[in-house]
C-alpha cells in the first residue's frame with residue numbers, strides 16, 4: 250500500500266495563483282500588486298492602497314478623488330446595523346460585533362446575490378467605508394460614551410480616530426495609524442483570506458465570505474495575536490515609573506520562564522517568514538514614533554526584553570502583530586479592539602481575493618486520509 254502524504258495545516262501547499270500580493274521569505278519582501286509594501290506605507294494614503302489592491306494598478310488622481318468622495322459619503326452605519334450592535338452585550342468580544350455587523354450589512358444589501366465584478370467592487374468599497382464606524386461605535390459604547398458622527402473633511406485615518414476618540418488626532422498619530430492600515434491590508438493565502446476564498450468558491454456572496462474571514466481572523470494564532478501581545482505586556486505588568494532597562498530585564502525573565510513552561514508567546518513566529526516578518530521594521534518605526542509622542546519608553550523596555558529573550562532561546566522573530574499591539578495601546582484603543590482594527594484594514598485584501606477567486610473559480614475541496622475504525626456493522 251502506498252503511503253499518502255498528508256500536509257498538516259496545508260503547510261507548504263501551493264493552493265492557487267494570485268496576483269494580489271507576493272510574500273517572499275527568501276528576500277524578506279512583500280509586494281502588493283508588485284509594489285513593495287514599505288514604499289506604499291511611506292508614500293500613499295490607505296484609500297489609494299485599497300484601490301491598488303482591488304484594481305491591480307495605482308489610481309489616477311481622478312480615480313482617487315472619486316473613491317475618496319464615495320468613501321466619505323458611505324461612513325455612516327445603517328440604523329439596523331447600530332440596532333444589531335446595541336443588542337449585543339457590551340462584554341462580548343468586539344470581533345463578535347464586527348462579524349455580526351458585516352452579516353447585517355450583507356442582509357441589507359439589495360445586490361447581495363449579485364456577484365459580477367462591478368457589483369462586488371461597490372460592496373467592497375461600502376464595507377471599507379462603513380467598517381470604521383463599527384469599531385468606533387463599539388469602542389465608545391463599551392465606555393458608555395455617545396456616538397461621534399463621521400466628518401467628511403477628514404481622510405480615512407483621521408476620521409477613524411475622530412469617530413473613536415471624539416477629538417482630532419495629532420499628525421504623528423494619524424500617520425502611525427495609516428501605516429498600520431497599509432501594512433495589515435494584504436498577505437496572500439493567510440488563514441482568513443483562504444477562508445474567504447473557500448466560501449467564495451462555493452459561489453456564496455461576498456458578505457458571507459467576509460463574515461467567515463472575520464471568524465478565522467479572531468483566533469490568536471492569526472489576527473487575535475495583536476490583542477494577545479498586549480495581554481502579555483499586561484501580564485508582565487506595565488509600570489510607567491520604570492526605566493527602559495528595568496522593564497527589559499523583567500520582560501526577559503518573564504519570557505525565559507514562559508519558554509521553559511513551553512508556552513506559545515503570541516506576536517512571534519510565522520508560517521511563511523522564518524527570518525523575520527517583512528512588515529515589522531516599518532511598523533516598529535511607527536511604534537517608536539508613538540513611544541516618543543506619548544513619552545512611554547518603559548513600554549519599549551518590555552518590548553525589547555521579550556524580543557531579545559525569544560531570539561536568544563529559539564531564534565524566533567516578531568511578526569507584525571508584535572509592534573502593532575503596543576502601537577494601538579498607546580493610541581488609546583482598548584486591547585480587545587485591536588483585532589477589529591485588523592479587520593478594517595484586511596477588508597481590502599479579503600475582497601480583492603474574493604473577486605480574484607470569483608473570476609477564475611474552482612470549488613476548494615481537498616481530500617482527507619481516513620484514520621477511523623475499519624468498516625463495521627450494526
Ligand SMILES: CC(=O)SCCNC(=O)CCNC(=O)[C@H](O)C(C)(C)COP(=O)(O)OP(=O)(O)OC[C@H]1O[C@@H](n2cnc3c(N)ncnc32)[C@H](O)[C@@H]1OP(=O)(O)O
Pocket residue numbers: 258469470471472474512513514515516517518519520521563565568569570
Ligand atoms: C498577522 C498574523 O497573523 S502573523 C501570526 C500571528 N500569530 C501569532 O503570533 C501566534 C504565535 N505564533 C505561532 O503560534 C506560530 O509561529 C504560527 C502559528 C504563527 C506559525 O507556526 P507554524 O508554522 O505552524 O509553526 P509551529 O507552530 O509548528 O512552530 C514551530 C516551532 O516553533 C515554536 N514556536 C513558533 N512560534 C512560537 C511562539 N510564538 N512562541 C513559542 N514557540 C513558538 C513551536 O513551539 C514549534 O516548536 P517545536 O518544533 O519545538 O514544537
Ligand SMILES: O=C([O-])CC(=O)C(=O)O
Pocket residue numbers: 433435436438439440471520521568569
Ligand atoms: O500570512 C499569514 O499567515 C499571517 C499574516 O501574517 C497575515 O495574515 O498578515
